Amino acid sequence: MKNSELAICFSANKTYLPHFTVACYSFLKNNPGEWNLVLMSDDVKESDLLKIRNCLYTVSPKSILELIVIDKNSLTDLIKGPVSRHGVQTYYRLLLADSLPTHINMALYFDSDLIVYQPIDIDFNSLKNNPISGVIDFKGEETARKRGIKNYYNAGVILLNLKIWRDENLLGSIFNFSPKHTDFVDQDLLNEFFGERWGTLSSLMNCHTGKVNRNTKGFFLNQEKKPIVLHFIGPGKPWKYWSTCSPLYWNYLIKTPYWYQTYKIPTTILKKVIYKLYKALKKGDLKGLKKNMRL
Numbered sequence: 001m002k003n004s005e006l007a008i009c010f011s012a013n014k015t016y017l018p019h020f021t022v023a024c025y026s027f028l029k030n031n032p033g034e035w036n037l038v039l040m041s042d043d044v045k046e047s048d049l050l051k052i053r054n055c056l057y058t059v060s061p062k063s064i065l066e067l068i069v070i071d072k073n074s075l076t077d078l079i080k081g082p083v084s085r086h087g088v089q090t091y092y093r094l095l096l097a098d099s100l101p102t103h104i105n106m107a108l109y110f111d112s113d114l115i116v117y118q119p120i121d122i123d124f125n126s127l128k129n130n131p132i133s134g135v136i137d138f139k140g141e142e143t144a145r146k147r148g149i150k151n152y153y154n155a156g157v158i159l160l161n162l163k164i165w166r167d168e169n170l171l172g173s174i175f176n177f178s179p180k181h182t183d184f185v186d187q188d189l190l191n192e193f194f195g196e197r198w199g200t201l202s203s204l205m206n207c208h209t210g211k212v213n214r215n216t217k218g219f220f221l222n223q224e225k226k227p228i229v230l231h232f233i234g235p236g237k238p239w240k241y242w243s244t245c246s247p248l249y250w251n252y253l254i255k256t257p258y259w260y261q262t263y264k265i266p267t268t269i270l271k272k273v274i275y276k277l278y279k280a281l282k283k284g285d286l287k288g289l290k291k292n293m294r295l
Contacts, residue, residue, distance in 0.1 A: 001124040011040040011092040018258035026115040034062035040092040042072040051257040097165035111156040114231040130199030133159040135206035155187040157206040204228040
């Protein structure tokens, strides 16, 4: 597929702009080329994007970042079920087919709490008949078994076939659909609405960092398991808590204009440093302190 037919999409509000910038920067850094970048938001203004565009230009001069402003109130009226704790923004990805130019046939959507660690790996031709494609959720087998369905997908990284969405007017149909389960709100909606029409992406395209943290060497030293996308799912965000994958996020953060706002050492790291220093002083083993300061 030509890059001109594909949009790389995100949604974020002003509060999440630093993390969107990290996600977008990491994508461009590891995927050289000319890309159509899209940010969907209800409170971000063009003036807010000036420094972000300047930052992204340094890594991908030919890529263009477009802002699509969403009317949050009108969308709220369309939603039948409950709204996610993350807000109505999680539904913005459903508007892409109607919001993007018709020459854009595919949209690769990323949540903003992730980094793209390697070049993307998608066989677009094999997914041309699927209206939506994604990675099976890290608890997908368990969820699918409980609900009596074949697969259950995570909606944090999805490929949307916009041509199919437009031809079948899926936007109108999806907002008139009431899912049986609403534990994960929009994710449940997408899983139930599309059912077996989902296409499956490589599991490396959406790696849950909690799983990676438990077996870091197994993922990063094995080229076949090396993550393409590291997704900081759940409350353990790298700008709040320490994890093995956190430095990978900070590595991109310090290259953005937001490093001075969010580059703070989480208290969990400080506690570990203080505890290890205390143990070393108590034992009088200052020589071994450097060796044991691995966090």
